[in-house]
Each structure stands twice: as C-alpha cells, then as structure tokens.
Amino acid sequence: MLQVWRGSDRYRGGDEDAGIDTRHAFSFSGFYDPDNVGFGQLVACNEERLAPGAGFPEHPHRDVEIVTWVVEGELEHIDSTGRTSRVSAGDVQRMGAGRGVRHVERNAGTGPLCFVQMWLVPGFLGTASGAGGGGAGSAGSGQRGSGDRGYPPGGEAGHERGHEPEYEVVHGIADGTPFAVPRTEAVMHVRRLGEGERTAVPDAAWVYVHVVRGTAEIGPAPGERLAAGDAARITDARDLEARGAGGPVELLMWEMHAEPEYGG
Template sequence: MLQVWRGTDRYRGGDEAAGIDTRHAFSFSGFYDPDNVGFGQLVACNEERLAPGAGFPEHPHRDVEIVTWVVEGELEHIDSTGRTSRVRAGDVQRMGAGSGVRHIERNAGSGPLCFVQMWLVPGSFGSGTDGQSGSREPEYEVVHGIADGTPFAVPHTEAMMHVRRLADGERTAVPDAAWVYVHVVRGVAEIGSGPADEDEASPGGAERERLSAGDAARITDARDLEARGAGGPVEMLMWEMQAEPGYG
C-alpha cells in the first residue's frame, strides 16, 4: 500500500520570533495524533529552517538514532561528549544517543539553513551492546558529500537510507521492504510500477503518485516499484526498513 502525505499538511512548529520554522511529518513535541506516531522504525521526519544565528539550545536525547540531511546552508553541532562539527549540503550526520547525550544545533552560516532531521527507534529499544538497558555509549559520525545511490545503514536498527538524485525522466528502483518511506527533498518525482507513459496505469490498477518537494510516500510491503524524475532534477531520501521498533 502506498500512501502520500503532502508537505502542506505537515504540522507547523518552531519559533518564528527566534528564526525557527519546523514542519513535522509525525506527532512531535506539542503536536499529537494517535494515528500518526511513526512508520516502521521512523518516529520523526522534521523539515527545519533556521535563520542565520538561530538554533536549538542544549537539550537531551537518549535511546534514539538521529539522522540529519542538510539541504542548504551550514549546520553546527556541539555535544556533551566534546564533539563539534560543521555539516553542509550533501552531508549526512548520525548521532546515536544511546544512554544519553546533550547537544546544540544552530545555523553557523551567513545565509538560511534548511535540513531534514529523522529519528529512528533502535530495533531493541533501550538495549546496549552488552544487553543491558540504556548502557550503550553515545555515537557520532558524519559522511561528507555522500554519493548518489550510496546506502547509509543506521546501526542498532534494521533501517537503511538511500540518497537518490535523478534527472528528468531518469528512473531508480524503490527498495523492496516491509516499510519504505520516501521523502522528496527537491524537485518532482513519480512513484509506481510499470510504464512511464502518463496515460497508462501500473499493473494491478495502481496509478503512479506524483510527489513534490516536502511530500512523502509511506509504502508497506513495497515490491517492484520505481521512482522517476518528473520535470527537472529531483533529490529523494528513501528509507528501507525491515522491522518496527522492538521493546525489551
């Protein structure tokens, strides 16, 4: 089943006076919808827009894997383990909160900053590498300039992110998986199966869905699907997930 969630229907958050505009795909912070709390192991997909100098003061996380994709600008990260970094467009950042970590995120550049931040619940919630709840030390990594098509596996989960950049009319396979989440970062894409002719439906009667920047597709039991650029360059983040969160 393929369900489209439009970017215009995201929950709006942030602090306009502080230069922060946040758009939530799932229940988050002060927004709660019992029918929209996550998909597979993904429990947050936030589009963040920060004005120069704006940011999030030091705050805590634990038992969550946080993956950040910078769309435009420069993101500064500082955390309680002493790590600092500058993350730029095309870079992917992962912070494994483990037993607990505090961090600061802010716009370190002179222009606007836009990034997509995605949170995943580990496959075994609260478990460390030694099997003791909450015992895993925080982890951090940045991949600079990740290449198109390079899979990014998230440790402690059964999730993998694929970066896809397509020209107009170019196609790529959607991963076969129990749960697939596709977020369109920029451009326009079509997702479906079968012929690319706009007048034809996909086999089985399922028509292709057209997604613009900010839109997302949530697909369960994905099989034999493809995505194609539909009018200029398109950039997508595809999450391939084989499990839901585990608690224990």
Template sequence: MTRVWRGEDRYRGGEAGAGIETRHAFSFSGFYDPDNVNFGLLVACNEELLAPGAGFALHPHRDVEIVTWVAEGELEHRDSAGHSSLVGPGDVQRLSAGSGVRHTERNAGDVPLRFVQMWLVPGAFGTEPEYEIVRGIADGTPFALPRTEAVMHVRRLGDGERTAVPDAAFVYVHAVRGEALLDGETLRAGDAARITDARDLEARGRGGAELLLWEMHAEPSYG
C-alpha cells in the first residue's frame, strides 16, 4: 500500500525572525497527531531552510539516530564530543546520540541552506555516541545505518530513467528535488511516499529527480 504525503501538508515550524523555516512530516515539537508519530523506524523527516548565519543553539539528544542530507548550501556541525564538520550537498552525516550528546547546527555560508534531517529509532539504547560523515555518496550506493534495521538509498534519476524500489516491510521515499513517478503517483520536491510491504515497485524520473529511499525491516521496539 502506498500513501503520499504532500509537501504542502507538512506541519510548519521554525522561527521566521531567526531565519529558520521547518516543515515536519511527523508529529514533532508542538505538533502532535497520534496517528502520525512514525513510519517503520522513522520518527522524523524535517525539511530545514536556514538563512545565512542562522542556526540551532546547543541542544541535547538521546537514543536516536540522526541522518542529515544537505540539498543546497553548507551545514556546520559541532557537538559535545568534539566533532566539528562542514557538510555539503552529496554528503551523508550520521549522529548516533546513544547515551546522550549535545550539538549545534548552523548555516556556515552566505547563501540559503536547505537540508533534510531524518530521525530513526535505534535497535539498542544507552550505547556510546557515534559520529560520521560519508562524503560525496554515489548514486545508488546504499547507506546501512548502524544499530538499526534500516538502509538509506540515494537515487538521482534523469528524465525517463527508472530505478527499483527496495522490497521491504516499510519503504519511505522523500523527493528532495525534481519529479518522479511512483506507483501511479507523481512525487514533487517535498513530497513523500510511505509504502507498506513494498514489492516489485519502481520509480521513474520526470525531467530529473533526487530521491532518498529508506528501506526498513522493523518497527520501533522500546524494550
């Protein structure tokens, strides 16, 4: 079963005066819908737009896997474990919060920053925090998220180009840019498809598209 959530239906958040605009796909912060708290292991998929110099002050996380994909601009990351990085388009950033970590994120450049940040529930809690960046991930290269039963796939499709959608209990497809056809639906930038028991599906680019596909084989387990 495929269900499409349009970009315009996301919950709007952020601080306009601080140069921060956020669009939430799931219940988050002041937005709560008991029927929309997760899909598979995914509990957040936030589209963030930061003006030059804008950012999020130091704040804590615990027992969550945070994956960030930059679409445009450059993201500066600093955390309480001593990591300091610049993340650009094509890089995958993973922050495994484990037993607890604090971090800041800001737009380090002089042009608007747009990124997608996704949170997943780990398979074990209270573990040692971890941090990594995979630079310039290639099209079609799977990124197996440690401590979870989840894999992220990046797909860049030219006009008419096709790609298989992973077979899995839960597949989440987020359109970063462009348009793609999937299971009879057109996905445009900001749209997402939630597919349960995905089998033998494919996506096709329409004029070019960049997609993030989460292949998940479990739901959250809290002990």
C-alpha cells in the first residue's frame, strides 16, 4: 500500500525569531498524533532551515540513530565526545547516540542552511512507556535538550546495554550508494533523476521516500505525483519504480525490514 503525505501537511516547528524553520513528518515534542508516531524504524524526518549563525544549543540524545542529509549550506557539529565537524551539501552524517551524547548543531556558513534529519530506533529498546512518551523527543520550538527530549518513543530508560556514541560523515555520497545504519534493519538510498529517468524502489516491508527536490512519480504509470517536501510511505513494496517528472530530482529512499521492538 502506498500513502502520500504532503509537505504542506507537516507540523511546523522551529523558532522564527531564532532563524529556525522546522517541518516535522511525525509526532515530535509538543506535537503528538497517536496515528503518526513513526513508520518502520523511522520516528522522525525533519526538514530544517537555519539562517546564518542560527542553531540548536547543546542537547542530549540516547538510544537513537540520527542520519542527516545536508541539502544546502554547511552544518557544524560539536559533541560531548570532543568531535567537531562541518558537513556540506551532498554529505551524509550519522550519529549513533548509544548510552548518551550531547551535541550542538548550527549554521556555520554565510548563507542559508537546509538539511533533512532522520531518526531511527534501534532493534530493541527495553520497556515501552506507552502513549505518554509523546513520540520522538526534541523541542518543536527549536530549543532541544530539556526534560525527556532527545529520546525516541519507548521512554528514557532504554536499554542498559547501549554502545558508546558513534559518529561518521560520508562526504559526497555517490548516487545509488546504499547507506546502512548499524543496529537497525534500515538502508538509505540516495537517488538523483533527470526528467523521464527511472529508478527501482527497494522491495521491503516498509519503504519511505522523501522528495528533497524536483517532482517525482511513484508506482505504476501515471503513478502518484510528489513534489519537494512530499513523502511516500509504502508497506510491502514490490516491483515499484520512481520516475523524474520535473526538474532535477533528488530522493532519499529508506528500505526497512523491521519495526522497533520493546521489552515487556
């Protein structure tokens, strides 16, 4: 089954006065929809736009894998392990929060910064806390890092067997290169299409397709038409394709074979 979620229907967060504009695809911080807390192992897909110098002050994460795709500009990352990096357009950044990590994210450039940040829950997270958890945590106001923010659904407790925090950046990832996320059954595929070009949609129990730029069609012709900011959520995807239908197209396609598991 294929469902289209329009970018115009995303929950708007961020802080206009601080130069932060955020669009959430799933429940996040102060916004909670019990019917929209995640898809497969994906619990957040946030479109972030930061003015020069704007950013998120130090805030915590634990038991979550965070993958960031920079669309435009330069993202500066500083974390509690001592790592500092700058991530540019076309780069993929992954942070495995593990037992716990704090970090700062900000626009290090002189122009606007745009990135898509996606959170995935590892395979096992201990005891679920139920609806009271309020979905994936982090402040919709743009002020991340107080209370229980920064934790995925399932509660703060997580599991005590968490790994040490991990961090990596793949610079200039090539089109079609699969990016597998540790401790999940999830792989991200980057696809860039010209007008009329086609690409296969992965066969998987859950496939999430986010349109970064351009217009694409997905499914049997003429297919569902998606513009920048739109997403397709596909369950039991088999023998589907995506086509470029307007301008240079950039797609982030998540191939997922599991949902989060919580202990009893």
